[in-house]
Amino acid sequence: MPIIAPSILSADFLNLGRDIEMVNNSEADWFHLDVMDGRFVPNISYGMSIISQMKKAAKKTFDVHLMIVEPEKYITEFAKAGADILTVHLEASTHLHRNIQAIKAAGMKAGVALNPHTPVHMLDDILCDLDLVLIMSVNPGFGGQKFIDHSIQKIRQLRKMIEDRGIDTVIEVDGGVTLENAPILVKAGADALVAGNTVFSAPDPVEMIKKLKAVGK
Numbered sequence: 499m500p501i502i503a504p505s506i507l508s509a510d511f512l513n514l515g516r517d518i519e520m521v522n523n524s525e526a527d528w529f530h531l532d533v534m535d536g537r538f539v540p541n542i543s544y545g546m547s548i549i550s551q552m553k554k555a556a557k558k559t560f561d562v563h564l565m566i567v568e569p570e571k572y573i574t575e576f577a578k579a580g581a582d583i584l585t586v587h588l589e590a591s592t593h594l595h596r597n598i599q600a601i602k603a604a605g606m607k608a609g610v611a612l613n614p615h616t617p618v619h620m621l622d623d624i625l626c627d628l629d630l631v632l633i634m635s636v637n638p639g640f641g642g643q644k645f646i647d648h649s650i651q652k653i654r655q656l657r658k659m660i661e662d663r664g665i666d667t668v669i670e671v672d673g674g675v676t677l678e679n680a681p682i683l684v685k686a687g688a689d690a691l692v693a694g695n696t697v698f699s700a701p702d703p704v705e706m707i708k709k710l711k712a713v714g715k
């Protein structure tokens with residue numbers, strides 16, 4: 499069964515406490531938290547102060563996706579705010595290896611995200627150091643976008659790279675995930691599915707999470 503990570507970007511911020519409780523009481527595994535700086539991506543979301551507030555109410559793993567330039571400046575602050583998994587973009591990291599070591603030294607699991615245009619072989623020399631790879635299946639910056647089909651091929655390639663190395667790095671897919679494409683993504687090799695719009699726009703979000711969780715059963 500896939501790991502399900504509802505993306506809080508699509509939650510109702512006027513009723514954030516209610517939406518956190520919904521995720522707590524669902525079959526979801528992680529909270530997916532998108533941090534955007536208006537520089538790496540053309541949107542600004544929220545930062546560590548909101549995340550540390552959320553941490554007081556949330557009962558599941560915090561999967562933090564940093565869409566910011568110079569992520570190295572904020573690693574310890576996100577650890578303090580409550581991140582369990584911290585993912586930086588390859589495209590935003592001049593010293594990716596150093597960033598991964600810093601994330602682990604701060605007590606978190608370390609992930610790398612790839613934009614749709616970045617080939618998975620860019621991870622050849624770092625994959626063994628990673629706990630997670632996040633395949634962006636939309637251009638980062640916004641929820642509710644259409645899934646880019648080419649991402650499926652990237653998931654397959656990455657699954658083979660992980661198998662060839664005999665490691666257990668988690669493959670997470672983020673962007674445009676729906677109940678229709680979820681079975682294809684799991685079959686291609688995805689371990690974790692991020693879902694924003696699909697969960698929070700559903701008439702019954704708890705039921706939608708249950709259905710996503712049952713994919714590939």
Ligand SMILES: O=C(CO)[C@@H](O)[C@H](O)COP(=O)(O)O
Binds near residue numbers: 507636638641
């Ligand atoms: O990182 C991002 C967007 O940049 C995502 O995590 C979105 O928040 C996913 O939302 P949906 O595409 O599932 O609506």
Ligand SMILES: [Fe+2]
Binds near residue numbers: 531532563672692
């Ligand atoms: Fe994300």
